[in-house]
Amino acid sequence: MALPRSPAHRIASAPPGAFDGEVLVGGDEVERFRTDRSGYSPEGSPEAVVRARTVADVQRAVVHAREHRWTVVPRGAGTGLAGGAAAGAGSLVVDVSGLDRILEISADEAIAVVEPGVITARLDAAAEERGLRYAPDPASAAISTIGGNIATNAGGLRCVKYGVTGDAVLGLDVVLADGSLLHTGRRTVKGVAGLDLTSLFTGAEGTLGVIVGATLRLQPIPRKTITVAGWFDDVEQAATAVSAALAARVRPSLLELLDEPSVRRAEEHLGVGGARPGAFVVAQTDGFGAAEEAEVLADAFRLVTSRVRVGSDPHVAEELLAVRRAALPALETLGRPFIEDIALPRTRIAEATRRIATIAEHHDIPIFVFGHAGDGNLHPIIVAPSETREVLVRAEAAADEIFALALEFGGSITGEHGIGVLKRRWLARELGEDALRVQRSIRQALDPQGLFNRGKVW
Numbered sequence: 210m211a212l213p214r215s216p217a218h219r220i221a222s223a224p225p226g227a228f229d230g231e232v233l234v235g236g237d238e239v240e241r242f243r244t245d246r247s248g249y250s251p252e253g254s255p256e257a258v259v260r261a262r263t264v265a266d267v268q269r270a271v272v273h274a275r276e277h278r279w280t281v282v283p284r285g286a287g288t289g290l291a292g293g294a295a296a297g298a299g300s301l302v303v304d305v306s307g308l309d310r311i312l313e314i315s316a317d318e319a320i321a322v323v324e325p326g327v328i329t330a331r332l333d334a335a336a337e338e339r340g341l342r343y344a345p346d347p348a349s350a351a352i353s354t355i356g357g358n359i360a361t362n363a364g365g366l367r368c369v370k371y372g373v374t375g376d377a378v379l380g381l382d383v384v385l386a387d388g389s390l391l392h393t394g395r396r397t398v399k400g401v402a403g404l405d406l407t408s409l410f411t412g413a414e415g416t417l418g419v420i421v422g423a424t425l426r427l428q429p430i431p432r433k434t435i436t437v438a439g440w441f442d443d444v445e446q447a448a449t450a451v452s453a454a455l456a457a458r459v460r461p462s463l464l465e466l467l468d469e470p471s472v473r474r475a476e477e478h479l480g481v482g483g484a485r486p487g488a489f490v491v492a493q494t495d496g497f498g499a500a501e502e503a504e505v506l507a508d509a510f511r512l513v514t515s516r517v518r519v520g521s522d523p524h525v526a527e528e529l530l531a532v533r534r535a536a537l538p539a540l541e542t543l544g545r546p547f548i549e550d551i552a553l554p555r556t557r558i559a560e561a562t563r564r565i566a567t568i569a570e571h572h573d574i575p576i577f578v579f580g581h582a583g584d585g586n587l588h589p590i591i592v593a594p595s596e597t598r599e600v601l602v603r604a605e606a607a608a609d610e611i612f613a614l615a616l617e618f619g620g621s622i623t624g625e626h627g628i629g630v631l632k633r634r635w636l637a638r639e640l641g642e643d644a645l646r647v648q649r650s651i652r653q654a655l656d657p658q659g660l661f662n663r664g665k666v667w
């Protein structure tokens with residue numbers, strides 16, 4: 210049977226050696242690239258998937274897509290929560306997860322040079338062997354890639370002290386729309402020559418090019434870590450403790466909050482249901498002054514609750530953090546979770562949680578709240594008990610009100626997950642027309658054909 214003469218056919222029948230990696234065309238294997246962990250899927254299926262093995266593969270794929278007027282969808286592990294890596298008709302997926310070598314770890318310079326497909330936790334483990342660590346720690350560290358983390362400027366639990374992914378990126382290698390390879394940034398701690406192109410590509414969600422290499426800053430592993438936990442009657446009380454802790458002028462390395470329903474579900478999930486009722490705040494301090502800082506934090510918590518625990522035992526710390534880590538998997542068992550991600554001024558967390566409770570009541574849909582309170586980054590999780598149209602409409606209406614709330618409070622519609630497809634219609638409201646126009650013109654200058662992630666972000 211003659212193969213159809215589609216562009217997909219041409220890539221499938223490219224001469225052997227045209228790509229060092231595999232090219233997938235059609236079938237179930239391609240279907241899985243239609244979505245990411247957000248669950249969003251566009252119309253149709255990608256024309257092909259190039260599983261790049263080399264930088265040259267990425268360059269050839271970009272040129273090929275340009276010739277066929279396809280859009281290039283860069284993809285790491287597909288754990289994104291905004292639909293950014295979801296690929297439909299007219300797209301060529303460039304999967305860089307196979308470019309996964311750690312090329313260098315310099316203990317003396319405290320830097321790592323990596324390919325984009327390296328799994329985040331693997332880099333951290335490799336750095337640990339040299340007494341260092343890769344500080345950005347998204348909760349998805351065991352399954353997401355460094356390239357995806359950079360493209361989304363991912364956050365994590367340790368951001369409150371060590372910053373987001375972008376704070377650890379010193380330089381990048383990026384394949385541009387004409388297929389050329391651009392090197393940005395540096396290997397040195399300091400360097401201010403020219404515009405900061407590294408920052409431009411960080412958090413661009415794959416709209417400006419494909420990241421094929423990164424030079425990253427590592428941190429020394431702190432000598433001491435102390436964990437402080439507090440249990441509170443309700444989430445407002447917990448948020449008040451967070452504000453008190455931040456006002457005490459200490460720098461926790463982690464400061465997480467969970468509302469009472471999230472704690473209840475997480476504990477049930479862990480098989481310790483009802484162990485410690487109430488809302489929960491867990492914090493850590495690290496470094497040389499960790500014990501002193503921990504006491505200041507504990508005192509701040511004690512202004513609001515008598516249920517406070519302080520300790521340095523790593524097993525106890527893991528046990529306490531397990532509740533935080535179990536929160537999302539526990540909610541996934543209740544229905545379809547819509548994982549929202551707003552950033553707020555940290556002084557307004559208590560007020561925001563009160564308003565979110567009202568939104569949940571108004572739309573008659575459960576909303577659980579937990580998140581990185583130290584950064585003011587909350588994850589209100591709307592759980593749709595079923596996927597009927599009526600329930601999904603209520604879930605969407607609740608999400609819209611949560612975004613509106615974030616903007617009303619002077620915050621952001623996304624603290625770390627990005628815009629992708631799902632928050633696109635909200636972006637202008639946050640940025641304003643002027644900023645949006647400037648951002649679009651930068652995209653236009655770098656990618657005049659709109660090759661990369663067409664229809665996403667802007």
Ligand SMILES: Cc1cc2nc3c(=O)[nH]c(=O)nc-3n(C[C@H](O)[C@H](O)[C@H](O)COP(=O)(O)OP(=O)(O)OC[C@H]3O[C@@H](n4cnc5c(N)ncnc54)[C@H](O)[C@@H]3O)c2cc1C
Pocket residue numbers: 245246282283284285286287288289290292293294305325346347348349352353354355356357358359360361362363364365366414415416418419420421537625626629662
């Ligand atoms: C259980 C769970 C927990 C999570 N926790 C966190 C968290 O704590 N903090 C957080 O920030 N996020 C979190 N996420 C979201 C997600 O893991 C992050 O957005 C992550 O950075 C995505 O990495 P990835 O490799 O899966 O990228 P993908 O999902 O493959 O892609 C994400 C976006 O980046 C682009 N992209 C990917 N690789 C490249 C590249 N090499 N060059 C250019 N563009 C590229 C894609 O086109 C897409 O727009 C979580 C997700 C899950 C499922």
